[in-house]
Amino acid sequence: MDMSMIIQIVAGLVGGNAAGAGLKNLSLGTAGNSIVGAVGGIASSFLVGQMGMSPDAAAGLDISGIIQSVVAGGAGGAVLTAILGFVKKAMVK
Secondary structure (H helix, E strand, C coil): CCHHHHHHHHHHHHHHHHHHHHCHHHCCHHHHHHHHHHHHHHHHHHHHHHCCCCCCHHHHCCHHHHHHHHHHHHHHHHHHHHHHHHHHHHHHC
């Protein structure tokens, strides 16, 4: 596990919890938001790599690579938390 993946997992945790706090009706609870956010952070690492941007740029602790990992991980965590919140809400009805 390299540094960029750790950064994206942590950013995903934060993004997932931020999405849960901002979208109260889609929240999965603290533990659910954290788990889904971390998975979203990991998934964003894969997607960023598929788009041609190197997800390993933060391995050398380059500031642009760290920023890229934080943004991608946070966004991935928030988006996946919101999607699963919508699915959960739709299944309850």
